[in-house]
Amino acid sequence: MTDILSFTRNRCTSVEVIDDQTIRSFCRLQDTLTEAFVEITAQLPDLEITAVEGDIQRTHRKECLDSTEFLQKVRGVRIGPGMLEIIKGLLEETTECKELIFMLQECCHGVILSLTKDILLKAPEDQEGKIEFFSKMVRNNIRLYNRCAAFAPGSRLVEGLDPS
Amino acid sequence: MLKFSRNKLVSIARKDPDTLRIHGVLDDDLYGLEMEILVRLSDLKLISVSGKWNRWTTPECPKALSFLGIAVGFCIDEEGLEQKIQKTIGRRACRHFATLLIECCDSVKEVVRIIQWEEFRIKHPGLTFEEFLSGLSPDSSGSDTTRHVSMESDRIQDSQEPIQVLERIREVDSVPDRALGGMVIDLHTHSYPASSCSSVSEDQLIEESKRIGLDGICLTDHNYVWNPDRVKNLTQKHGFLVLRGNEITTDQGHMLVFGLDLDIREKGIIKLDELRREVKKADGYMIVVHPFRGFLTFGVERLGLNLEKAMKRPLFKYVDAIEVMNGKVTREENDFASRVADGLGLSGIGGSDAHKASEVGLYATRFQNSIVDEKDMIEMLKRGKFSPVAFRKRNKGILKKNRTATT
Numbered sequence: 402m403t404d405i406l407s408f409t410r411n412r413c414t415s416v417e418v419i420d421d422q423t424i425r426s427f428c429r430l431q432d433t434l435t436e437a438f439v440e441i442t443a444q445l446p447d448l449e450i451t452a453v454e455g456d457i458q459r460t461h462r463k464e465c466l467d468s469t470e471f472l473q474k475v476r477g478v479r480i481g482p483g484m485l486e487i488i489k490g491l492l493e494e495t496t497e498c499k500e501l502i503f504m505l506q507e508c509c510h511g512v513i514l515s516l517t518k519d520i521l522l523k524a525p526e527d528q529e530g531k532i533e534f535f536s537k538m539v540r541n542n543i544r545l546y547n548r549c550a551a552f553a554p555g556s557r558l559v560e561g562l563d564p565s
Numbered sequence: 566m567l568k569f570s571r572n573k574l575v576s577i578a579r580k581d582p583d584t585l586r587i588h589g590v591l592d593d594d595l596y597g598l599e600m601e602i603l604v605r606l607s608d609l610k611l612i613s614v615s616g617k618w619n620r621w622t623t624p625e626c627p628k629a630l631s632f633l634g635i636a637v638g639f640c641i642d643e644e645g646l647e648q649k650i651q652k653t654i655g656r657r658a659c660r661h662f663a664t665l666l667i668e669c670c671d672s673v674k675e676v677v678r679i680i681q682w683e684e685f686r687i688k689h690p691g692l693t694f695e696e697f698l699s700g701l702s703p704d705s706s707g708s709d710t711t712r713h714v715s716m717e718s719d720r721i722q723d724s725q726e727p728i729q730v731l732e733r734i735r736e737v738d739s740v741p742d743r744a745l746g747g748m749v750i751d752l753h754t755h756s757y758p759a760s761s762c763s764s765v766s767e768d769q770l771i772e773e774s775k776r777i778g779l780d781g782i783c784l785t786d787h788n789y790v791w792n793p794d795r796v797k798n799l800t801q802k803h804g805f806l807v808l809r810g811n812e813i814t815t816d817q818g819h820m821l822v823f824g825l826d827l828d829i830r831e832k833g834i835i836k837l838d839e840l841r842r843e844v845k846k847a848d849g850y851m852i853v854v855h856p857f858r859g860f861l862t863f864g865v866e867r868l869g870l871n872l873e874k875a876m877k878r879p880l881f882k883y884v885d886a887i888e889v890m891n892g893k894v895t896r897e898e899n900d901f902a903s904r905v906a907d908g909l910g911l912s913g914i915g916g917s918d919a920h921k922a923s924e925v926g927l928y929a930t931r932f933q934n935s936i937v938d939e940k941d942m943i944e945m946l947k948r949g950k951f952s953p954v955a956f957r958k959r960n961k962g963i964l965k966k967n968r969t970a971t972t
Contacts, residue, residue: 407585408676410575412668416568424568432575434675446870447878461678461698478816482858487816490834515569517862518594521622528624535623538862542895545861549659550632551625558625 408433414507416515421445424515426508430500435460439472439504443512448480450509455501464497471495472505480509532557569594573665575672583607585676589669595622596661600633604673606680609641611670616662629659636666641673748936749956750781751929752810753821753854753888753916759786763920771803773922777957779929781806781936785821785916788813788829793939808939815840817880818856821888821916824849824943841883850946852914853880854888856905857898864897875901876908886946889913890928890953912946915953926957 410432417425419442427440439455453472457465474491478484485506492502524534535558539545545552552558571593580586580603587602597619603612614636618627635653639646647667655663682697751774756767765773767784774782784791784807791809799807810823817837825847829835844851857875859865865875881887889903890913906913915928933950936942945951 404578406576406578407679408575408577408672410573410668410672410675412573414571416570417566418568432672432675433679446865446868446874448868461694479818481860482855483814483818486814487818487834490814491816494833511569511571513860514571514593514595516860516867518569520862520867521595524622531624535625542859542861542864544893544895548656548861550628550657551623551659553628553657556625556628558623 412507414511416511424448424512426511426515428504428507428511430504435462435500437465437500437504439501439508441475441505441508441512443480448512450475450478450480452476453505455504457498457501460500462498462500465500467496467498469501472501475505480512484509536560573668575669577672577676579680584612585673587669587673589665591661591665591668592619596620598661598665600662600665600669602666602669604641606677609673609677611636611639611641613637614666626659629662632658633662639670641670641677646670747931747933748780748806749778749929749931749954750783750806750808750936750942751779751917751919751926751956752783752852752914753785753812753891754782754919754925755786755812756784759784759789759791760920762787765920765922765925767799767807768803769922770919770925771799771805771807773925775803775805777926779926779956781808782925783808783810783823783916783942785810785812790826790828806936808936808942812854813840817883819854820884821852821854821914822849823851823946824939837880837883848943850885850943851883852886852888853884854916855891855894855898855902855918856880856887857901858891858894859898864895865901866897872901872904872908875905881905881909881911884911886912886914888916888953890915890955892917892919892924892927912949912951913953914951915955917957927955929954929956 410430412428412430414426414428419425422445424443424445425440426443427438429438430436435457436459437455437457440453441450442452443449444451453475455469455472457469460466471492474495475488478487478491488505488509489502496502524531539552539559539562546559546562547553550556571591574590576588578586583606585604585606587604589600589602591598599617599619601613601615604610605612614633616630616633618630621627633654635657636650639649643649650663650666650670654666682694685697686692754770755763756765756770757763759767771782784796788811790811793809796807796809810821811825811829813820813822813829813835815835815837820837820840822840822844825844827843841851857865887902887906889906890899903913914930917925917927917929919925919927930951931954932942932945934945936945
């Protein structure tokens, strides 16, 4: 067997600030079998999806060859906790094209990560400072506790937190 | 200028006739990580999973690497693979590794089609990929497995692996609620199996409610209509008031609905205005729950959502009350909901949003009058004869910091 690839995939999600109230998020997929894009616009402060468009330019999936008008159903949905359930629920009854639904979700995650970046930019550079910073983050939002290895019991970031 | 960018790259090569080698890379403004995975083609099982951090955020992120091996043995074709990866790798290791692993596994599904076509072409030279796909059954041209599930939602909890939830307990009023008369009922709870995200049965929930001194409990499972006779039987069986409601997912978030027997599962995600019409028709009552639940690393104030803007959210036109004490959100988020309720002149309720026995009664609602059944409760709700309360008392107060010395 040679090292020649059988398959490659490149998925890029980008977030742009249009103005102080508007964020645009764009997801593009290019792989051996599929090429597609989805773009959303969200309005602060509610992160309400105000515009959405998407298209599949290349695919082997018959269910993705139909019109992408169904994407408009998510207009008015707020990006936030529970959004994936809402998006899936609104769209799965209209389309079987799971790829576009996934890319819409990726756009939403991109928005959240872009806002998370602003918070994380405030973390100190030194190790002790970072531990203090992230420990405080968990204490301020207990939903983070045990969400991943970094915030699991035994981690320095949750030292002293009493789970009982 | 871009504010944020994430790239995911997956490369797949054939290591040997029965093995695929997958290399995945995730690079974004915050994280840089890679994964190397081997998949056996004969049974599509992951036989090796390893990872590497290039860039991370917290000092403890590197710990995630030791948990990646959990995925060994997973099968590409198994039902609910993505959810399984989120629950295991996502929770035990890191959600970003989980995201990349899901991307790699989905790519494997695609490459399997290509391999099948290539093998078919040996006997049928000149057969195009499209012709090959057309010759398959209608189901095989697309993936039937559930693709993606809520990563932000609190509903993803594994009942086999209880996740410890650290409760931030507020100081409570010195006057016990009982001294004020009336009845204290937890209006917002979840039981298994009606809510798959809960890890407590309705019987256990009820017994715990009795133990801590609540006067009643509402079973409000996700998009689930409790049979009224079954709930009456629970009341009789336990000698304890059990009422029913429904936490319904709408396009504008979750609503607690009482007095409506409509099974929403048939409708999928219902629009809020449509639900409002149904609730009104049924003479029921609707409450928006955790309306300002924020994100893991930042709250809604980060988005510039102030009181005035929050009050203008259209959804508040459709609800009868707001949940201002919810056991699963931060104190700040509850306080904000309370200020919005005050500003709009809407009543506030309290509910634990319990998914475990130990969570029930954290917050509840005190009704001024006695309630014997669902009709009574809806009547009291409509008359506004209630208030939210912090009910479950703990000896331990604010979280204590007890760090060991570091060298």
